[in-house]
Amino acid sequence: MSKVRHVLGISGGKDSAALAIYVKTKYPSIDMDFYSCDTGKELEETYQLIRNLEVYLGVKINLLQGAENSSEDPFDHFLKMYGGFLPSSTARWCTKKLKLEPFENYVGTDPVISYVGIRGDEEREGYISTKKNIQSIFPFRKNIWSQDVVSKLLSNQNLEQLLNISQNVDFGKNQEKVIQTLSRKIEPSFTLYQKLNTLLDANVKAFNHLVFDFLKTTDYPLATEESFPLLDNDEVLVRDDVFRILEESGVGVPAYYNKVDFEINGKKGQYARSRSGCFFCFYQQKIEWVWLYEQHPELYKKAMEYEKDGYTWGQGESLEELIQPKRMAAIKEDYIKRMERKSKVKSPYLLDILDDAEGEGCASCFV
Numbered sequence: 001m002s003k004v005r006h007v008l009g010i011s012g013g014k015d016s017a018a019l020a021i022y023v024k025t026k027y028p029s030i031d032m033d034f035y036s037c038d039t040g041k042e043l044e045e046t047y048q049l050i051r052n053l054e055v056y057l058g059v060k061i062n063l064l065q066g067a068e069n070s071s072e073d074p075f076d077h078f079l080k081m082y083g084g085f086l087p088s089s090t091a092r093w094c095t096k097k098l099k100l101e102p103f104e105n106y107v108g109t110d111p112v113i114s115y116v117g118i119r120g121d122e123e124r125e126g127y128i129s130t131k132k133n134i135q136s137i138f139p140f141r142k143n144i145w146s147q148d149v150v151s152k153l154l155s156n157q158n159l160e161q162l163l164n165i166s167q168n169v170d171f172g173k174n175q176e177k178v179i180q181t182l183s184r185k186i187e188p189s190f191t192l193y194q195k196l197n198t199l200l201d202a203n204v205k206a207f208n209h210l211v212f213d214f215l216k217t218t219d220y221p222l223a224t225e226e227s228f229p230l231l232d233n234d235e236v237l238v239r240d241d242v243f244r245i246l247e248e249s250g251v252g253v254p255a256y257y258n259k260v261d262f263e264i265n266g267k268k269g270q271y272a273r274s275r276s277g278c279f280f281c282f283y284q285q286k287i288e289w290v291w292l293y294e295q296h297p298e299l300y301k302k303a304m305e306y307e308k309d310g311y312t313w314g315q316g317e318s319l320e321e322l323i324q325p326k327r328m329a330a331i332k333e334d335y336i337k338r339m340e341r342k343s344k345v346k347s348p349y350l351l352d353i354l355d356d357a358e359g360e361g362c363a364s365c366f367v
């Protein structure tokens, strides 16, 4: 079997950038490959973040593109292939063609550990490759293991095997409680989630060692590693930690997060963009489209040019309609009202107001 590769994808967002800094600083012994899937349609702020990271990490970040041999930008190439059909949250061919497939081609059939920056304060699971040679690890969470590993580990079928393995793992004063928990079958009154949390609460590091020993009996990529430094990590990192890491490292927070003042009908507000991804991403909120129109008018114009033959980026409204003065004023006023409702939030970033959609999309584009 080939040597296990360790890879970390930079989406252009804050979380994956902070993860790259965190892992490089805390685990310098991991021979990490950094990559970014370039759609050709990212904001300049994203490319700047990648350049800053390259300086900090002291390595080149591999830029991966779908349709490598095409003379067009990857997005334009595939848009043509899909007959001008713009992607949407229910027909997201863009993520598949521009993010997931280039990544899977990059790793090929090599056994791979893929580090993903989902934070400890998020509920979502992120992208899990269905390819057996790719194993995802989530270093910012208390549970660093992916859902598929946890389901296999705690499955009722493996109960005896896990009890045997646990004899060699030291859970300290919680040993007995752990044995009792491991002995209990999963059923409606004792869910997989409850079992997992009881074990994590007993001792995170010991749980990680238990999982690692169990993985040795499987064909997951980690089975071939003699050790794994993250087993002894029980830190949980949340959004504030991510901003702190970016600022303290000097890499900086992507500039699109910076608040910009605006005024409408005598009322004052501040807007920004809440995440990375293509400048025309259909996940952005109305106020973010207004931000794009006012802060990057040339990009807004380009986004408008894609709207033809009845296809629009948003549902029920074209970008041309969205920038009509009355409509734009209404969007700004609605948004100011939302800001006022959330005004108790002290965050220096607007994410706390714009974050309604933070969990949407996928780890490949926005983490």
Ligand code: SF4
Pocket (backbone or CB within 6 Å): 039, 087, 092, 094, 095, 098, 099, 276, 277, 278, 280, 281, 282, 283, 361, 365
């Ligand atoms: S950022 Fe948005 S438009 Fe771009 S690939 Fe991801 S989901 Fe698609």
